[in-house]
Amino acid sequence: MGATVVPEYYSPHLKYRHRATPHAPARTSIDGMMTIRHLTKRYGDRTVVDDLTFTVRPGTVTGFLGPNGAGKSTTMRMILGLDAPTRGHATVGGRAYADHPAPLTEVGALLEARSVHPGRSAYDHLLALALTHGIPRGRVTHVLELTGLAEVAHRRVKGFSLGMGQRLGIAAALLGDPATVILDEPVNGLDPEGVLWVRTLLRSLAAEGRTVLVSSHLMSEMALTADHLVVIGRGRLLADTTVAAFVREAGAGSVRVVTPEAARLAALLAGPDTEVTPAGAERLDVRGTDARHIGRTAAAHGIPLFELTPQTASLEQAFMDLTRDSVEYSATLETTAVATTVEGARA
Numbered sequence: 001m002g003a004t005v006v007p008e009y010y011s012p013h014l015k016y017r018h019r020a021t022p023h024a025p026a027r028t029s030i031d032g033m034m035t036i037r038h039l040t041k042r043y044g045d046r047t048v049v050d051d052l053t054f055t056v057r058p059g060t061v062t063g064f065l066g067p068n069g070a071g072k073s074t075t076m077r078m079i080l081g082l083d084a085p086t087r088g089h090a091t092v093g094g095r096a097y098a099d100h101p102a103p104l105t106e107v108g109a110l111l112e113a114r115s116v117h118p119g120r121s122a123y124d125h126l127l128a129l130a131l132t133h134g135i136p137r138g139r140v141t142h143v144l145e146l147t148g149l150a151e152v153a154h155r156r157v158k159g160f161s162l163g164m165g166q167r168l169g170i171a172a173a174l175l176g177d178p179a180t181v182i183l184d185e186p187v188n189g190l191d192p193e194g195v196l197w198v199r200t201l202l203r204s205l206a207a208e209g210r211t212v213l214v215s216s217h218l219m220s221e222m223a224l225t226a227d228h229l230v231v232i233g234r235g236r237l238l239a240d241t242t243v244a245a246f247v248r249e250a251g252a253g254s255v256r257v258v259t260p261e262a263a264r265l266a267a268l269l270a271g272p273d274t275e276v277t278p279a280g281a282e283r284l285d286v287r288g289t290d291a292r293h294i295g296r297t298a299a300a301h302g303i304p305l306f307e308l309t310p311q312t313a314s315l316e317q318a319f320m321d322l323t324r325d326s327v328e329y330s331a332t333l334e335t336t337a338v339a340t341t342v343e344g345a346r347a
Ligand SMILES: Nc1ncnc2c1ncn2[C@@H]1O[C@H](COP(=O)(O)OP(=O)(O)OP(=O)(O)O)[C@@H](O)[C@H]1O
Pocket: 043, 048, 066, 067, 068, 069, 070, 071, 072, 073, 074, 075, 217
């Protein structure tokens, strides 16, 4: 007795693909698939979104990553019909956002700019939105509870902290019970508890079969939250890959071994599933097996080990390496070498 039942979606490693939970709400008419094709935006002679093509699938959280100024917000604004593309198009469920008869009930969005009347309460703000979009009043109470704002629902929004404002923005995005959710930097201004809450919420939305696109400039946070990653830099697609592939390519899962008998150990370990890369006279980087197996193999053959270290990759470092040429104002950083090739990456 007393065991805590943790919903499945608490695990960032579980993958949900096109699968609804038993508690999934009745979905709206569209499937929420988001299709971005050759999307391009120019301001004068500056191209800030450059021929972007990618797909965001239902039942997954897709992290939309890029350094400051990469074009994430502009892309999201074009998906939502707030900015007109210079070229290309974006559709949700096969239609442009503006062509949906009741967009708020099909696509919910949190954008960076807060557009809440400061003198209104959270409840009144959400109620006004609900009434103008034909959404039942009951949803207002529901989303206030869901976002932890029920107790402050009747306070004026102007007294809200940044974190409470973010929660209110997320409440508004979820008001219409949309199949697709687009959130621009939702963890901005949130404390660690709030960050965890957003992470759990996004996982649960995806587990319910919704399409979730969430922008961030924090790779490590996205690695815990997302299934899929779309990385852009200077408006261009740099990677369209799974989190698992990104983590793998970043070097996680390899083991560093230091031994005076590197060549002999390498020959013993190498196999169809195990890749052994010499890195100096006494050092090997081994992939495809674990430290336990390497240690046992070495012991069985009397090979001394000076070091046996599973590598936990620095995801932020891999992300910075990937986007280095795209950073608007880059500082000179002393960096350590990590693998940066990302499946699906483009030059
Ligand atoms: N209305 C505009 N007119 C001119 N340039 C613009 C306009 N809106 C955005 N930009 C420029 O487009 C580029 C992309 O901006 P955007 O806000 O989309 O990037 P972002 O990836 O969301 O960045 P951040 O993480 O800093 O929010 C930036 O260099 C920005 O200055």
